[in-house]
Amino acid sequence: MILLVTTSERASECAKALNEATGEGVAVAESLPRATALLRAEDYRAVVVDQYLFESEPHETQTMLEHLGTAILVQVNLAISGMDRLVREVRAAVQRRQREEVRTRQAALAKLHSELNGTITALLLSSELALGTPDLRPAAAEKLQSIHELVKKLRQQLESAGVTGEPEPLARV
Numbered sequence: 001m002i003l004l005v006t007t008s009e010r011a012s013e014c015a016k017a018l019n020e021a022t023g024e025g026v027a028v029a030e031s032l033p034r035a036t037a038l039l040r041a042e043d044y045r046a047v048v049v050d051q052y053l054f055e056s057e058p059h060e061t062q063t064m065l066e067h068l069g070t071a072i073l074v075q076v077n078l079a080i081s082g083m084d085r086l087v088r089e090v091r092a093a094v095q096r097r098q099r100e101e102v103r104t105r106q107a108a109l110a111k112l113h114s115e116l117n118g119t120i121t122a123l124l125l126s127s128e129l130a131l132g133t134p135d136l137r138p139a140a141a142e143k144l145q146s147i148h149e150l151v152k153k154l155r156q157q158l159e160s161a162g163v164t165g166e167p168e169p170l171a172r173v
Contacts, residue, residue: 001042002026002090003071005035005064006050008078014086018048021087022094032060039067046094048086051077072097116158123151 002024004015015026024045029035032053039047047068054061054075065073074093076086127148131141 001044003029003035003038003044003047005029005032005047005053006078007031007053008050010078014048014078014083017083017087018090021091032057032064036060036064036067039064039069039071043069044071045097046074046090047071048074048076048090051075052079113158117155120151120155120158124148124155127151 002018002022004011004018004026006014006028007030008014011028011030015028018024019026027038027042027044029038032049035047035049038044047064049064072093074090076089078086081089127144130136130144131148136144
């Protein structure tokens with residue numbers, strides 16, 4: 001969902017163009033306080049704000065910015081921008097955000113993979129050392145062997161779900 005914030009008479013025309021170009025629903029707010037209220041009520045992928053409002057209402061601008069959440073902010077001057085430029089800027093911003101999210105997700109997965117791999121290696125080594133203990137009771141050895149097998153299975157699962165480093169395809173916007 002995209003939030004378009006403008007007092008322009010072209011608001012509905014802009015909303016329609018954004019909807020057709022991105023396939024996203026577009027909500028229109030005629031003021032920054034209304035935009036803030038909408039941002040409190042719902043999550044948006046992008047918030048497109050007419051630059052005029054930023055310049056004319058600095059206090060309301062700050063309040064709205066505090067409620068953006070994960071939405072990407074796109075500032076446009078609707079007085080001089082055509083529909084094509086508006087659509088291009090919003091598309092570019094949304095695609096940038098998608099690439100950032102993919103990279104962030106991949107980095108988090110790689111870190112988790114690395115941390116889990118270290119822990120699994122330590123568990124395997126510890127269980128192997130414990131299994132090599134002389135005079136180990138058969139019941140304890142059986143339980144340790146079971147633990148060892150479970151950890152090996154966990155390592156295989158982790159390796160089969162490993163991070164490939166290839167980016168996920170971006171959704172068309």
